[in-house]
Structures are given as structure tokens and as C-alpha cells.
Amino acid sequence: MPLSRWSCPEPAAEPAARGIADSVSASTVRRWLRGDAIKPWQYRSWIFIRDPDFRAKAQRVLDLYARTFEGIPLSEDEHVVSSDEKTSVQARCRCPRPRRRAGP
Structure with missing residues (x-):
């Protein structure tokens, strides 16, 4: 399932399902995501x-x-x-352009 379809209870259930932790609350996951500025709902596949x-x-x-x-x-x-993880940032050549005077 794409990350954009997950709500906080799904990732909260993963540590218990994998035997990593006894339990993690959805509010804890929400706080972690907010603290790290991670937005899985904006994930694009x-x-x-x-x-x-x-x-x-x-x-x-x-x-x-x-x-x-x-x-x-x-x-x-x-x-x-x-x-090349930042695909929106591309190396671009410096194209010569006619010089203009600064505007008022």
C-alpha cells in the first residue's frame, strides 16, 4: 500500500507486528512525523x-x-x-543573455 494511503494507526501497528516494540500509539507516530517534518500523505509513487x-x-x-x-x-x-534524489533541482547551463540596465 502506498505511504500516501497510511494514516497514523498503520505505522503505529508495525513495530508490534514486527516484534520491535510492544506498542506505539498513533499519537506518538503523529508527533514523530510532525517533529521530523515527514509527510507521508505527500508521498508520490x-x-x-x-x-x-x-x-x-x-x-x-x-x-x-x-x-x-x-x-x-x-x-x-x-x-x-x-x-540524484532531488529530481526537481537540475544542473542548467549558464546561457549568455544580453545585459540590461537595472530598473528604477
């Missing part, structure tokens, strides 16, 4: 994939997120570093 070759194009990245490379699982001392 690839819902409408229009490219028929998407899987082939994205497979290497998807495998690395699953901690495998060329079908071989990564060991504990191997790490995946993603340097």
Missing part, C-alpha cells in the same frame, strides 16, 4: 507509467533499491549511494 519499456529502463535502479546488482545480493559492507 509511479502510478501512471506510460512507457512500455519502463521496467527495462528502470531495472538497474530498482535492483539497487532491492540491494542486488546483476542478480547478486549486495553484502553488508556494500552500499548504494544515490546522488
Whole structure:
């Protein structure tokens, strides 16, 4: 289920389901999310994939997120570093433009 569909009781139930903690209240999860400025309801996933070759194009990245490379699982001392997480920030060339005088 996408994170955008979760409300605070679902992540609160996860630690108990995984045996990590006896219980966590929904209000505690809400306070943690607010404190860390994490907004799962604003999470966006690839819902409408229009490219028929998407899987082939994205497979290497998807495998690395699953901690495998060329079908071989990564060991504990191997790490995946993603340097392009801010996709809205792009390197752009400095295009020469005619100089203008400052306005009044």
C-alpha cells in the first residue's frame, strides 16, 4: 500500500507486528512525523507509467533499491549511494543573455 494511503494507526501497528516494540500509539507516530517534518500523505509513487519499456529502463535502479546488482545480493559492507534524489533541482547551463540596465 502506498505511504500516501497510511494514516497514523498503520505505522503505529508495525513495530508490534514486527516484534520491535510492544506498542506505539498513533499519537506518538503523529508527533514523530510532525517533529521530523515527514509527510507521508505527500508521498508520490509511479502510478501512471506510460512507457512500455519502463521496467527495462528502470531495472538497474530498482535492483539497487532491492540491494542486488546483476542478480547478486549486495553484502553488508556494500552500499548504494544515490546522488540524484532531488529530481526537481537540475544542473542548467549558464546561457549568455544580453545585459540590461537595472530598473528604477
